[in-house]
Amino acid sequence: MPAAERRSLQGRLRAETYLLLHSATGSSLRRHYREFLRQDRERRYPEPGALLASILEHAVTTVPHYRGAVAAAEIGEDPFAALSRFPVLTRDTVRAGWRRLLSEAGDRGRWAENTSGGSTGEPVTLLQDPEHLALTVAAREVYSTWAGGGLGDPELYVWGSEKDLEGETTPRGRFGTLLLRRSLLNAFLLTDEAVETILDRLRQGPPRLVIAYAQAGYEVARFAARREIEVPPQRGMIATAGTLYDFMREQLEQTFGCAVLNRYGSRETGDMAGECEHRTGLHVLPWNCHVEVLGPGGEPVGPGEEGEIAVTGFTNRAMPLVRYLIGDRARLPEREVECPCGRRTQMLAEVTGRNVDMFLGPEGQMVDGEYFTHLMYFRPWLRQFQVVQRGPEEVVFRTAGEEVPAADREEIEAKTKAVLGPGCAVVFERVGTIEPSASGKLRYTIREF
Numbered sequence: 524m525p526a527a528e529r530r531s532l533q534g535r536l537r538a539e540t541y542l543l544l545h546s547a548t549g550s551s552l553r554r555h556y557r558e559f560l561r562q563d564r565e566r567r568y569p570e571p572g573a574l575l576a577s578i579l580e581h582a583v584t585t586v587p588h589y590r591g592a593v594a595a596a597e598i599g600e601d602p603f604a605a606l607s608r609f610p611v612l613t614r615d616t617v618r619a620g621w622r623r624l625l626s627e628a629g630d631r632g633r634w635a636e637n638t639s640g641g642s643t644g645e646p647v648t649l650l651q652d653p654e655h656l657a658l659t660v661a662a663r664e665v666y667s668t669w670a671g672g673g674l675g676d677p678e679l680y681v682w683g684s685e686k687d688l689e690g691e692t693t694p695r696g697r698f699g700t701l702l703l704r705r706s707l708l709n710a711f712l713l714t715d716e717a718v719e720t721i722l723d724r725l726r727q728g729p730p731r732l733v734i735a736y737a738q739a740g741y742e743v744a745r746f747a748a749r750r751e752i753e754v755p756p757q758r759g760m761i762a763t764a765g766t767l768y769d770f771m772r773e774q775l776e777q778t779f780g781c782a783v784l785n786r787y788g789s790r791e792t793g794d795m796a797g798e799c800e801h802r803t804g805l806h807v808l809p810w811n812c813h814v815e816v817l818g819p820g821g822e823p824v825g826p827g828e829e830g831e832i833a834v835t836g837f838t839n840r841a842m843p844l845v846r847y848l849i850g851d852r853a854r855l856p857e858r859e860v861e862c863p864c865g866r867r868t869q870m871l872a873e874v875t876g877r878n879v880d881m882f883l884g885p886e887g888q889m890v891d892g893e894y895f896t897h898l899m900y901f902r903p904w905l906r907q908f909q910v911v912q913r914g915p916e917e918v919v920f921r922t923a924g925e926e927v928p929a930a931d932r933e934e935i936e937a938k939t940k941a942v943l944g945p946g947c948a949v950v951f952e953r954v955g956t957i958e959p960s961a962s963g964k965l966r967y968t969i970r971e972f
């Protein structure tokens with residue numbers, strides 16, 4: 524039976540109350556949510572070309588930065604071809620020139636300011652209109668049903684930012700949190716006591732949809748495993764904000780007794796993509812955006828290849844972002860995916876992490892940061908780690924846990940030199956604990972130059 528139909532009557536009543544509350548304050552969330560739910564059930568989504576054409580035409584006619592970039596007639600003819608003629612948009616351009624990215628149409632008084640995570644530097648300022656918020660929240664709630672959740676059924680967030688939980692600090696937000704039976708635990712303050720509280724709630728309460736920062740969720744699962752704390756099976760789990768490695772997913776599924784789906788989102792555009800239960804890759808959410816994957820020269824990469832993500836958001840007309848280089852990388856599927864779920868959407872094989880995760884050798888060679896995370900697998904002495912490349916020929920392995928055994932040290936050093944050259948200095952630095960970055964993601968690999 525589909526998750527949406529398995530939902531309790533109580534959950535549906537709570538959801539309806541919540542949505543009506545939104546309607547009473549002028550939000551179109553209820554309309555979008557119901558429409559997206561229906562489209563998803565029928566597997567009939569809006570035409571991506573039409574959504575793309577609409578936002579591009581809006582950009583070239585009302586946004587100074589894009590005015591005249593491409594003729595409106597060309598967009599109408601072939602929006603995807605027109606898109607490829609737009610310049611890419613870098614974070615630096617948004618940071619320095621965000622005013623020129625604002626639309627001259629619309630009611631500025633109703634736009635809300637948001638800032639992006641900023642894990643790779645200064646945060647980016649964004650203005651978002653109420654319709655964008657309603658559309659992206661609707662898409663997010665429909666995505667939760669893919670993972671076994673449903674608006675109004677209990678959820679546990681292991682989350683880094685209260686602000687993201689839909690205005691947690693406003694009276695409407697606080698009431699919504701209560702009404703929707705959402706519990707929030709701070710992903711940044713994972714003390715033993717906080718983790719015990721999380722596990723107690725999961726043991727006592729009804730099964731929930733757990734929505735967690737991947738790393739924080741993994742830490743909670745490891746804690747439960749270490750202490751041999753049994754958690755009853757949960758409804759489902761969504762891991763987000765950071766790379767979900769296979770070893771993390773295995774631990775999470777074992778501890779929480781449910782499937783774990785990987786969701787990819789951002790402050791800039793809302794959720795961009797997520798896995799369905801078949802895990803054939805990430806479905807680009809058909810309501811929110813169009814994703815391109817570009818090579819070093821800005822050209823689209825071929826099937827099976829990896830490149831930089833350039834995202835074009837469909838929903839925010841206050842400040843349209845066209846071909847925005849968000850700072851993450853993705854790999855396209857080798858061949859066209861016909862996912863058994865029947866959702867015919869754009870697909871990504873995987874999101875491979877931040878740009879800075881690529882290490883750069885003295886000869887200019889690029890090494891995926893994941894090479895270094897693999898070096899750290901199955902090291903029983905290790906509790907946490909972070910690999911930092913300080914310069915082309917200096918790599919620091921920061922480790923929390925026991926002393927690094929000599930044999931492991933030699934092996935890690937040799938394997939590092941094998942990819943970054945014999946001149947590379949390999950340093951081990953033992954620390955008490957490794958803190959997440961300002962955005963709340965624990966980064967396993969960092970390139971500092």
Ligand SMILES: [Zn+2]
Nearest residue numbers: 799801862864
């Ligand atoms: Zn699918």
